[in-house]
Amino acid sequence: MLNINNLHAGVEGKQILKGLNLQINPGEVHAIMGPNGAGKSTLSHVLSGKSGYEITQGSVSYQGRDLLDMEPEDRAREGVFLAFQYPVEIPGVSNIYLLKAALNAIRKHHGLNEVDAMDFLALVKDKVKLLQMDEKFLYRAVNEGFSGGEKKRNEILQAAVLEPKLCILDETDSGLDIDALKIVADGVNSLRSQDRSFLMITHYQRLLDYIKPDFVHVLADGKIVKSGGPELALELEAKGYSWVEGQAA
């Protein structure tokens, strides 16, 4: 599904990713862990098409297409979803309006009709229940006045409605207390399926207690320096990042 090959990328002349390789197959859940400044957020931004990054070397293919050549909205329409570390507020635009506009943009891209208002409402209410959210959230402006936990839950709600193929979770656990973390994790787990892949980016092991990854990778200084199964996360937690940073040098 996703094949990252020798990816070099930076911002304003500063190299951040320095030859990253990663392959994700359909249905797999990959966790990328790493210390601050390792390039975790850069990776999520480059994959989703945020402007301001220079790709100096390497390639990313997504479902056989050159991902880096696609506009951000086309990546989204083709199923790449980024759950933001810091979701923005959009005053005046209700959650439900955004969800409907986004879903219809994606459907249109795939040659489908716009979803009927009644069907849409039924669909969204279903997903809201899944994430244990109050229906009132749908009618509030996007993320405006939401708590940190509510914003993260709202991101997962969007994923649940838009049904992406590749879901990138950028530090989804940051700023969440344990209760909120459980709800978000339950939401993510309910989205797991044979043809949907996940790339979880996190600093801490604790998220992985709730969302069990198939693979764990350690990112340090712009490269993946170690890969393994879930046990790698525990080892990392015990030994600290200095353990792998030493190996990277």
Add this chain to the structure above:
Amino acid sequence: MSSSAEKIEDLIGQEYKQGFVTELETETFEPGLDEDVIRRLSKIKNEPEFMLEYRLKAFRHWQKMAEPDWAQLNIDPIDYQAISYYSAPKKKEDKPQSLDEVDPELLETYKKLGIPLDEQERLAGVAVDAVFDSVSVATTFKGKLKEAGVIFCPISEALNDYPELVQQYLGTVVPTGDNFFAALNAAVFTDGSFVYIPKGVRCPMELSTYFRINAANTGQFERTLIIADEDSHVSYLEGCTAPMRDENQLHAAVVELVAMDNAEIKYSTVQNWYPGDKDGVGGIYNFVTKRAECRGVNSKVSWTQVETGSAITWKYPSCVLLGDNSIGEFYSVALTNNFQQADTGTKMIHVGKNTSSNIVSKGISAGKAQNTYRGLVKVAKSADNARNYTQCDSLLVGDACGAHTFPYVEVKQPSAQVEHEATTSKISEDQLFFCQQRGLSAEDAVSMIVNGFCKDVFKELPMEFAVEAQALLGISLEGSVG
């Protein structure tokens, strides 16, 4: 990867869809303005004597006045002698007696604009007066309105059919010498709509006037007068378009509203005059005086405007709250793009006791445009317990535009409560990227964010127009990112 800032630049500036010209035989005055032109104008319209006197008085006053220059606007000098003050489609007889006699070219023009005047295709529930350059060409549903006692006709017709009524009210809200452009209008106005709602009548349908400037080198000077007698209610809306031309054209209208005891007038505008091209060439100068008097107790006037067109918009729809407990409202969306300029807002003058006013202004600037809110809230000593709430929000798209706010407050009554809130925000690159990451194009994202920003005003518009206004904002912003 192009940066979002560049995208914002590109999204603004799509083609103006109403920019076509209708080829018609017209009767047009040579450019120029003197007393003789006014006499000819009055004669061609077959006006009563008092009207000519009124015009000449206004003209003599105007000649002594100077163009105001206090607005936050850059205006190229206007040569008032280079403008033609009358242009009308040539007619076979005096005037069309029914729609069947209206020139098919004209019907076609309005059809293209989405305003069907044909008997079969009329907008259900909306009566339309169509003003083309200097004259009204058709008014629909006149008979049905008459049954209810409502008078809705071109003001030129009202001057013939109801001269006393017009004379009683004309110029009582906006006097001839009120300001430079109002004086000019009083001297040379050609047509516009006249509405009278008798006591106790709730107007059975929306009334609307559709203004179209077609001829080159002409000005449009329309005059609208709406009187809502005791316990009556009316909702009126106006729409405006013009062809694309390289010269600036002047539109100097005057609108007067009078609300008696317990009467309510809702006045909505969707203004889409040609804004000029993306380099700032051409476009309409929209210099308009709009004022309402809430003369009766418990009367209410509500102005709602969506201003997306014109090279320059300069207007302050105002309410003079004379009657006790009267209410004035002003809801405005002003969008400026490319080189458009707007200096708009309202005046709320509280005179009666327990009067209240509510102002919601949403200014959007994109491209290199300048957008100014200017408002006055004045509370006279007599206005015990007057209340005002003002909310003034500006949204910037891109970084070459400007937003300005000039709120004036004058309070002479200590029991008054006046509140003002203002915000300025910018569509951020993060917001755009977020929307794109959810599958929306940058254009749709901007349009969605702008519509969200204007929601409080759109909900005040009649349904059909709210939809049109949203679409219009989308079109006006196309090209501002991409």
